[in-house]
Amino acid sequence: MIAALLRSLQPQEAALLRRALLAMAASALAQGLALGLLPMALASALEAATARTPWLWAAAFGGFAGLCLWLRRRAQLAGYRAGAAAARSLNLRIGRHLARLPLEWFVERRGAEFNRLVTHTVAQIMSAPAHLLQPMANALLTPLALLVALWCYDLSMALAALACLPLLVLFYHWGVRWGGQAEQHSEAAAGEAAARVLEYLRQQPLLRASGRNGEGFSLLGAALQQQRQAQRRAHWRTFPAALGLVLALQAGYTAVLLCGLYAVLGGSLGAVQYLALAVLATCLVEPMGALVNLGTSLRQTRHGLDSLRQLLDLAPLPEPAWPQVPADRRLEVRQLGLERQGRAILQDISFTLEPGSLNLLVGPSGSGKSSLLRLLARFCDVSHGAILLGGVDLRQLSASQRDRDIALMFQDCPPLAASLLDNLRLGRPEASEAQLLDAARATGLDRLAQRLPQGWQTRVGEGGVSLSGGERQCLALARVMLKDATLILLDEPTAALDAISEARVNQSLRQLARKHTVLLATHKPTLAPCAGQILVLDQGRLAQHGSHSQLMAAPGRYRQLFHEREAINRWRLRTPSSVPQRTVHHD
Numbered sequence: 001m002i003a004a005l006l007r008s009l010q011p012q013e014a015a016l017l018r019r020a021l022l023a024m025a026a027s028a029l030a031q032g033l034a035l036g037l038l039p040m041a042l043a044s045a046l047e048a049a050t051a052r053t054p055w056l057w058a059a060a061f062g063g064f065a066g067l068c069l070w071l072r073r074r075a076q077l078a079g080y081r082a083g084a085a086a087a088r089s090l091n092l093r094i095g096r097h098l099a100r101l102p103l104e105w106f107v108e109r110r111g112a113e114f115n116r117l118v119t120h121t122v123a124q125i126m127s128a129p130a131h132l133l134q135p136m137a138n139a140l141l142t143p144l145a146l147l148v149a150l151w152c153y154d155l156s157m158a159l160a161a162l163a164c165l166p167l168l169v170l171f172y173h174w175g176v177r178w179g180g181q182a183e184q185h186s187e188a189a190a191g192e193a194a195a196r197v198l199e200y201l202r203q204q205p206l207l208r209a210s211g212r213n214g215e216g217f218s219l220l221g222a223a224l225q226q227q228r229q230a231q232r233r234a235h236w237r238t239f240p241a242a243l244g245l246v247l248a249l250q251a252g253y254t255a256v257l258l259c260g261l262y263a264v265l266g267g268s269l270g271a272v273q274y275l276a277l278a279v280l281a282t283c284l285v286e287p288m289g290a291l292v293n294l295g296t297s298l299r300q301t302r303h304g305l306d307s308l309r310q311l312l313d314l315a316p317l318p319e320p321a322w323p324q325v326p327a328d329r330r331l332e333v334r335q336l337g338l339e340r341q342g343r344a345i346l347q348d349i350s351f352t353l354e355p356g357s358l359n360l361l362v363g364p365s366g367s368g369k370s371s372l373l374r375l376l377a378r379f380c381d382v383s384h385g386a387i388l389l390g391g392v393d394l395r396q397l398s399a400s401q402r403d404r405d406i407a408l409m410f411q412d413c414p415p416l417a418a419s420l421l422d423n424l425r426l427g428r429p430e431a432s433e434a435q436l437l438d439a440a441r442a443t444g445l446d447r448l449a450q451r452l453p454q455g456w457q458t459r460v461g462e463g464g465v466s467l468s469g470g471e472r473q474c475l476a477l478a479r480v481m482l483k484d485a486t487l488i489l490l491d492e493p494t495a496a497l498d499a500i501s502e503a504r505v506n507q508s509l510r511q512l513a514r515k516h517t518v519l520l521a522t523h524k525p526t527l528a529p530c531a532g533q534i535l536v537l538d539q540g541r542l543a544q545h546g547s548h549s550q551l552m553a554a555p556g557r558y559r560q561l562f563h564e565r566e567a568i569n570r571w572r573l574r575t576p577s578s579v580p581q582r583t584v585h586h587d
């Protein structure tokens with residue numbers, strides 16, 4: 001565990017931990033020496049009349065006890081310092097590592113798993129030096145020093161104590177072997193239960209709507225049940241070894257006392273010395289008994305470190321050793337392909353987006369529009385083909401260049417729990433007031449700010465709970481417009497807007513596309529006649545591409561989609577007088 005902990009730390013924090021470990025070892029040994037002197041101090045105090053140097057032993061004992069207290073205090077402080085530094089270092093490492101992981105990693109369900117790692121595991125590691133390693137040092141080194149002392153006082157008692165050592169080691173290892181795997185399962189089950197609890201909280205509207213609230217949410221119930229079972233299994237797996245360890249300790253203790261008694265009866269040991277050595281034997285057993293609980297805590301910390309290692313070992317997106325700079329703002333996609341879980345999501349897609357153009361990406365649900373946008377923003381790397389921005393492969397651009405050149409607005413765009421202004425500024429922190437206002441006017445965000453009680457300073461709550469879906473979309477759109485990126489990728493940017501807001505945003509997008517390259521995935525064809533190019537995706541392939549008039553002139557997927565949409569737009573409600581049932585019809 002110590003080696004794994006040292007490996008996961010930066011050199012500076014590892015040095016702090018090593019110093020803390022040294023202090024703990026010194027404190028444990030000093031405690032052993034002080035206790036080792038106790039029989040002499042006790043015996044000489046009890047036999048003060050006959051002893052030649054009663055105060056010498058008492059002073060030596062007092063000196064070592066004082067040294068032990070001082071060292072223990074130092075070790076404790078060093079342990080706290082090392083734990084805090086380790087937590088800080090690990091949190092920083094995790095944060096830096098997350099910033100380099102493919103964005104695709106965050107799309108999947110990772111919240112709870114990550115939350116548990118940062119809160120529970122890092123806190124566990126933080127408390128390990130002070131609350132785990134010090135008792136561990138006491139349990140191992142103090143008895144060692146006491147054993148040496150016992151050896152000096154009475155060989156038979158020391159041999160009896162030594163004889164139980166192999167049994168202790170055996171039971172401890174059985175505990176590790178039997179309990180290790182079960183405890184790992186128990187940790188995994190605890191992680192799953194934590195994830196389900198978080199899901200239960202977040203998905204309350206969905207669960208209530210489907211009548212699955214409370215005890216009806218069987219997924220949470222099952223996860224909690226599994227956690228209980230896993231914990232019980234882990235307990236029963238470690239119980240025999242823990243019991244064996246306690247029994248071996250008690251047997252050793254009894255053997256030591258019996259050997260001493262035998263020596264007293266034989267006349268080789270005085271009654272007073274025997275009493276003092278019995279006290280010493282108790283001090284020998286007590287810290288070793290702590291091994292039972294320490295073993296479980298140590299293994300749990302070890303599992304936590306392993307989970308952390310797995311996260312830190314996840315490969316980040318490869319960064320180029322010599323980043324290149326795009327020659328212009330043209331985007332070219334060459335024979336692009338994407339595979340996931342052995343399935344082709346996108347296949348053989350090639351097209352070009354000219355600088356300063358408005359492009360639409362259309363296609364039925366599940367045709368691959370969002371997946372294509374994610375690839376263009378390098379959430380992950382293509383499985384086949386290449387994406388070139390200004391003649392440079394996306395994989396050869398530095399992360400900062402890519403972040404500067406590409407802006408992406410998702411379908412779901414929850415803002416941060418900050419003010420409306422802070423959320424807008426995220427798009428471009430150095431933007432002037434005029435630029436902020438331009439972006440706000442283009443999306444209607446200025447009117448929203450006027451309506452809110454504290455204007456631009458109104459806090460929008462976690463995930464923007466105090467904003468409507470359309471307002472959240474306006475904010476995200478304004479942020480993207482403010483960013484002034486070369487390539488602007490928008491996934492259904494007007495899906496939640498009313499017709500008037502949509503018309504305003506469409507007008508702004510057309511203006512934006514005069515300067516920037518805009519690619520907009522949409523199910524609404526309102527911008528189609530103004531788009532320079534329309535890309536039609538169908539089952540992960542580029543079925544057609546061209547202008548609206550070109551695509552409407554030829555039979556194909558686009559014309560079909562367009563007519564389907566037109567037919568839906570012609571739907572109208574008939575009054576009850578003309579239709580007996582209250583139903584919605586379309587012509």
Ligand SMILES: Nc1ncnc2c1ncn2[C@@H]1O[C@H](COP(=O)(O)OP(=O)(O)OP(=O)(O)O)[C@@H](O)[C@H]1O
Nearest residue numbers: 340341345363364365366367368369370371372411
């Ligand atoms: N990480 C993934 N692993 C496996 N399959 C995936 C993954 N991401 C997307 N898919 C699958 O790829 C297909 C395309 O999904 P995508 O979200 O790109 O479609 P879309 O055209 O944007 O749909 P919509 O219009 O409904 O938003 C879907 O069938 C989806 O299930």
